[in-house]
Amino acid sequence: MDNSNFTLFDPRCRQDAPFSIDVIMQLDIFGIVLFSVLTLMATVSMLVFLEECIYIYKKVPPNKKSIIIWVTGAAPVIATMSCLGMWVPRATMFTDMTSATYFAVVVFKFLILMIEEVGGDDAFLRRCKKQSFKISTGPCCCCCPCLPNVPITRRSLFILKLGSYQFALLKLVFTILSIVLWTNGNFNLSDVSATGGAIWINSFVGVLTIIALWPVAIMFMHVREALRTLKIIPKYAMYQLVLILSQLQTAIINILAMNGTIACAPPYTSQTRGYLMSQQLLIVEMFIITLVTRVLYRRPYDPIPDADGVEETKSALTAKYVV
Template sequence: MNNQSNRTIDPSCTGEPPFAIDIIINLDILGIILYSILTLMAVLSMLVFIEECVYIYKKVPSNKKSVIIWVNGAAPVISTMSCLGMWIPKATMFTDMFSGCYFAIVVFKFLILMLEEVGGDEAFLRRAGKHKLKISTGPCCCCCLCLPHVAITRRSLFLLKLGAFQFAVLKTAFTILSIVLYTNKNFDLKDMNITGAAIWINPFIGVLTITALWPVAIMFMHLRTALRTIKIIPKYAMYQLVLILSQLQTAIINILALNGTIACTPPFSSASRGYMMSQQLLILEMFIITLVTRLLYRRQYDPLPKEETEHDSDNENTKMVLMPESA
């Protein structure tokens, strides 16, 4: 007997993501509890962020308000978009694109945040004029130890900022292009053929991401000692964690789903269930990160001591990572 003749495949396992009403109809008691808890987490994340915005506007100097709000908003925004994608699976691609665009801006804002914490561009150039930047760092050149150290000048600072800024602009531009192509049925995440738009756009965005993360890592490695008192290391860790969870984790789950590794459970196809699992995990993870970042950024924003002189160059609050003059 042919086993395949007795095997039936549920139509939902090969179809498009279900409508929101289909999810609501098929929810059991455990599903209702799960969706309710995750939705509550997303709402609480946004409420915590709004409360933090009020605190920032009251307590933080004007030059830091915008960048701190942008950086703090990464986890709540991703959590909110994931909640929308969880309830409306057909919109998952768009919610993920919006989250990606927001985080692209956060990458640039985190670089600006580190500069503002030392007093801005001019103060940074005064403090770091005799130092050099180590560019053999991740994610691009961590293995290229032979790369020379770069002098800190206005030009090198501009190139670092440009490297992060290009991601915010080009990521948004390619997202708009993807949506336009999607409406014309030329962009499909499931289409892995060489003629598909997704197979070209997504790897290029990956290159832009790595290119943008490099200058942020260079600046962090240089300022981590000077900004140690304001907990820059755990702040950078949270920023990296948001990146890993929202980009790498989501990509891995989606690839497994597209390959059929994740089983189909009606009304979700294998791919749709993978997207759903990704959204649910992100809500929980971003909720925890929101609470942690609130603790890290809720502090007194006193200025750093004035730039070091010959007599106080050993002051731990102002010293930077010193690079050899001849590298």
């Protein structure tokens, strides 16, 4: 019997996600080794993050401590939540929501990090008072080069912050709303009909995500040269990579599972197996990103001195790397 017929006729392929004990009982030697290695990776990711928090607390200036901890914690938190979802399939919705809510805060924190790297709001405005933001950038307006640049003022800076902060706030609100609706039977991730709450909430969150990513991209395009020696480009790349892997990759796998492209393998249904594949990939990917992030952020550096009319900001940076 092929996979499609197996999925259609086996009653176990239409059941809910298995309990943890069912997962453990069906593991063979390969499964035990795989789950053990992935659990070890997630544990090491969290231990590396905790060690990094200690380093940041001791070495990083006070105005950047919490920001860097939030940003560097994205990969370890996602790896840990994925590991929990792997062992407890029925908790996948909650672990995914936790990861997504945490990353929503990271989007805002990364914007603040770029500003703090320049010296804070006042220093940024003082340096850039005669410059302007290029708003024709992704993900919203990369195809609109005709858009005028926006002068850098305290108000425009506040609007950029607000654009990212709304995502951190509203994502938490929608997460709580989703859980409330789920308890009442009105929220089901597999229900994509117009009468289901999941399609509307997820669509609205998707719009909020795009709006929140836009200010971060605008700020990055403006400061990337000035902060090049502080490794802002690879830091931004890691931030974008976490976004793509945790959101886009997961969404693609889930869509394939919902369409039945990913075959059922009892006790896993097609959708549950799709979640499992996504979680296992994320653990490996976030483990690697955690190690790379540690290298990028584990260094003390001097603040950027005030720029004058002769020197460019980018020539004022100094960095001391710690092995």
